[in-house]
Amino acid sequence: MSRGAKGGGGPPLAWACLLLTLGAMLAIWSEGDPSSLLFLVGAIPLLALSAWNRASPAPGGPRLLARTSVPVVVVALGAALAAVGLTGGLWLVLIGSEIALFGVVWLAREVALERRGAGR
Amino acid sequence: MAGGAQIAAPAPPAPSAMGWLAATDHKRTAAKVAVAATFFFLLSGVLALVMRAELAQPGLQFVSDHTYDELFTMHGSGMIYLFLTPVALALGLYLVPLQVGAAQVAAPRLALFGFWIYLCGGLSMYSGFLTDNGAGSDTWGATLPLASSGNTPGVGMDLWVIGVGLAVLGSLLIAVTILLTIIRLRAPGMTMLRMPVFCWTMLATTFMVVASFPVMVVAMALLLAERHIGGIFDGATGSVAYQQLFWFFGHPVVYVMFFPFVGAVGEVVSTFSRKRFFGYRALVVSLLLFTALSMAVWGHHLFILGAVPNQYYSLTSQLLAVPAGIEYLDLIATMIGGAIVFRTPMLFAVGFILQFLIGGLTGIIVASPPLDYHVNGSYFIVAHFHYTLLAGSLFGLLAGFHYWFPKMTGAMLRERLGKLSFWVLVLGANLTFFPMFFLGFEGMPRRVADYAPRFGNLNLLSSIGAGFIALGILMVLANVFVSLRRREPAGDDPWGAQTLEWSTSSPPPHNNFGAALPAITSYAPLLDRREAEEPEREPRGAEASA
Numbered sequence: 063m064s065r066g067a068k069g070g071g072g073p074p075l076a077w078a079c080l081l082l083t084l085g086a087m088l089a090i091w092s093e094g095d096p097s098s099l100l101f102l103v104g105a106i107p108l109l110a111l112s113a114w115n116r117a118s119p120a121p122g123g124p125r126l127l128a129r130t131s132v133p134v135v136v137v138a139l140g141a142a143l144a145a146v147g148l149t150g151g152l153w154l155v156l157i158g159s160e161i162a163l164f165g166v167v168w169l170a171r172e173v174a175l176e177r178r179g180a181g182r
Numbered sequence: 183m184a185g186g187a188q189i190a191a192p193a194p195p196a197p198s199a200m201g202w203l204a205a206t207d208h209k210r211t212a213a214k215v216a217v218a219a220t221f222f223f224l225l226s227g228v229l230a231l232v233m234r235a236e237l238a239q240p241g242l243q244f245v246s247d248h249t250y251d252e253l254f255t256m257h258g259s260g261m262i263y264l265f266l267t268p269v270a271l272a273l274g275l276y277l278v279p280l281q282v283g284a285a286q287v288a289a290p291r292l293a294l295f296g297f298w299i300y301l302c303g304g305l306s307m308y309s310g311f312l313t314d315n316g317a318g319s320d321t322w323g324a325t326l327p328l329a330s331s332g333n334t335p336g337v338g339m340d341l342w343v344i345g346v347g348l349a350v351l352g353s354l355l356i357a358v359t360i361l362l363t364i365i366r367l368r369a370p371g372m373t374m375l376r377m378p379v380f381c382w383t384m385l386a387t388t389f390m391v392v393a394s395f396p397v398m399v400v401a402m403a404l405l406l407a408e409r410h411i412g413g414i415f416d417g418a419t420g421s422v423a424y425q426q427l428f429w430f431f432g433h434p435v436v437y438v439m440f441f442p443f444v445g446a447v448g449e450v451v452s453t454f455s456r457k458r459f460f461g462y463r464a465l466v467v468s469l470l471l472f473t474a475l476s477m478a479v480w481g482h483h484l485f486i487l488g489a490v491p492n493q494y495y496s497l498t499s500q501l502l503a504v505p506a507g508i509e510y511l512d513l514i515a516t517m518i519g520g521a522i523v524f525r526t527p528m529l530f531a532v533g534f535i536l537q538f539l540i541g542g543l544t545g546i547i548v549a550s551p552p553l554d555y556h557v558n559g560s561y562f563i564v565a566h567f568h569y570t571l572l573a574g575s576l577f578g579l580l581a582g583f584h585y586w587f588p589k590m591t592g593a594m595l596r597e598r599l600g601k602l603s604f605w606v607l608v609l610g611a612n613l614t615f616f617p618m619f620f621l622g623f624e625g626m627p628r629r630v631a632d633y634a635p636r637f638g639n640l641n642l643l644s645s646i647g648a649g650f651i652a653l654g655i656l657m658v659l660a661n662v663f664v665s666l667r668r669r670e671p672a673g674d675d676p677w678g679a680q681t682l683e684w685s686t687s688s689p690p691p692h693n694n695f696g697a698a699l700p701a702i703t704s705y706a707p708l709l710d711r712r713e714a715e716e717p718e719r720e721p722r723g724a725e726a727s728a
Contacts, residue, residue: 088478091491097481103396134294138297138298145306145344
């Protein structure tokens with residue numbers, strides 16, 4: 063089986079370093095203003111992505127993908143309802159959460175069935 | 183073989199509404215985002231027309247002050263959170279896997295989830311109009327303390343805050359799938375420096391999204407908590423802290439709504455100039471520099487507060503002119519010496535380049551603190567950002583739309599109607615927004631429903647221009663309708679394009695590439711193939727492929 067894409071970690075690494083440099087510049091310029099810490103929000107995940115990509119290159123070869131996924135829609139609608147419930151009331155939070163939970167279980171089952179089907 | 187290829191999935195399901203709404207194919211998810219974004223665009227556009235009708239004359243004619251606050255808040259929010267940002271990402275979601283030779287996007291379920299969350303966010307924002315106190319009315323950034331529950335009571339504002347949080351979260355998730363696709367799913371041979379220009383702009387865009395959008399989601403959660411519990415953003419320092427959080431997202435998002443269209447325009451310009459893109463590597467470096475710098479300029483929105491180090495933010499804001507200059511040089515140099523064909527996509531691309539320049543150059547003015555003190559909060563700012571987002575980004579979007587429509591649908595758009603819509607939109611955009619520079623410089627404040635009579639004539643011109651913009655948009659929609667009803671088959675590559683997506687059928691099959699991919703030897707593999715087949719023809723644009 064051929065390996066997947068190589069060398070994708072460079073740009074996120076370079077960009078994260080640029081962010082850290084700009085953040086350090088701001089921290090120095092502003093004499094330690096905490097807003098410079100905001101640069102870490104992007105730098106940390108991009109450094110992690112770069113390291114992950116280096117440690118575990120993309121496998122290549124076949125991938126298992128569903129054509130449709132109704133449970134994903136159910137989870138999203140449930141989560142959105144729960145969020146709107148933050149102003150609509152606890153009852154809506156609970157209904158939304160239940161729908162989302164139902165969707166998560168359905169999704170787990172869908173993925174498990176898919177993998178089992180592909181294994182045959 | 184396509185990257186991450188061979189899908190082990192059941193046979194195609196029978197077409198059904200749920201089959202379409204829950205489809206995980208990246209092309210269908212992108213289409214869903216585009217349709218929803220267009221719906222919100224039309225809704226937000228109608229709000230703009232009502233505003234321009236109100237502003238056509240001094241005095242209050244149609245709406246109250248409060249209703250006007252709702253109109254400009256929902257217009258700005260709708261265009262930014264629900265139209266330009268998601269539609270820019272949708273373009274990437276559709277095209278990136280095709281351009282890097284992947285069979286699918288990296289996490290298709292996550293992209294689908296992102297779409298639904300975004301859609302629910304949009305509906306939540308607009309549902310505020312159905313509540314007692316109306317929809318959100320505190321500007322697209324919900325300025326504090328204006329947005330506190332004491333100053334803006336009611337469920338409508340809460341729904342706005344929740345809706346923005348959801349919409350931004352949805353866009354973030356879609357961007358993550360694009361980023362992972364580029365990093366992990368490129369086809370064999372597709373090295374980073376063989377990716378098309380559009381993919382690089384999408385990569386840079388996703389970096390900005392990952393770095394800034396989570397901050398906005400947290401800011402909205404905190405704002406909701408402030409409205410219901412209080413004690414989060416107390417006093418003046420609390421308001422400044424909220425502004426910092428908001429603008430850390432609010433400035434980069436402007437570039438999120440811009441860079442994908444720079445990439446689209448780059449592809450259009452090289453295709454219709456019949457040349458390789460000039461200065462590919464310089465563009466890549468400038469993109470990374472530009473987007474990183476754009477994360478460090480948010481404080482220029484706070485110059486007037488005196489609460490940020492103005493020198494730092496002025497320096498970083500002015501520095502943006504350097505990578506921007508490189509990008510402009512690349513686009514123009516690609517055209518120089520080319521056999522330019524002015525089809526509709528090329529017209530929109532040239533319109534983007536020229537009009538965005540006006541937005542960019544006036545950006546240098548607001549990057550300078552003393553000049554910003556004069557124009558801050560005036561119509562000058564409205565003119566500046568509409569030249570970047572409408573006269574710039576929307577034209578870039580329409581360049582890409584007219585260019586890739588044949589690939590996405592298999593049908594050509596009508597050329598004459600396309601060109602006519604271009605000229606109507608050029609007229610409308612400039613008639614609407616150019617007078618605003620003078621209005622702002624003369625001191626007309628933004629976000630007001632009424633104004634001094636001396637501003638009347640220029641406002642009337644702007645309102646007439648807005649009518650032309652609406653007409654131009656209707657012509658684009660009519661073009662789509664007519665072209666889909668009476669189809670002129672496009673074929674696989676109607677333009678003689680250069681990148682991988684044009685090697686597959688139009689529209690592409692479920693797994694994107696039915697046959698083997700062409701050899702990938704540079705960022706323009708189809709041009710390489712044509713040149714190899716016609717060795718006697720001199721390649722235009724001497725820059726060696728990467």
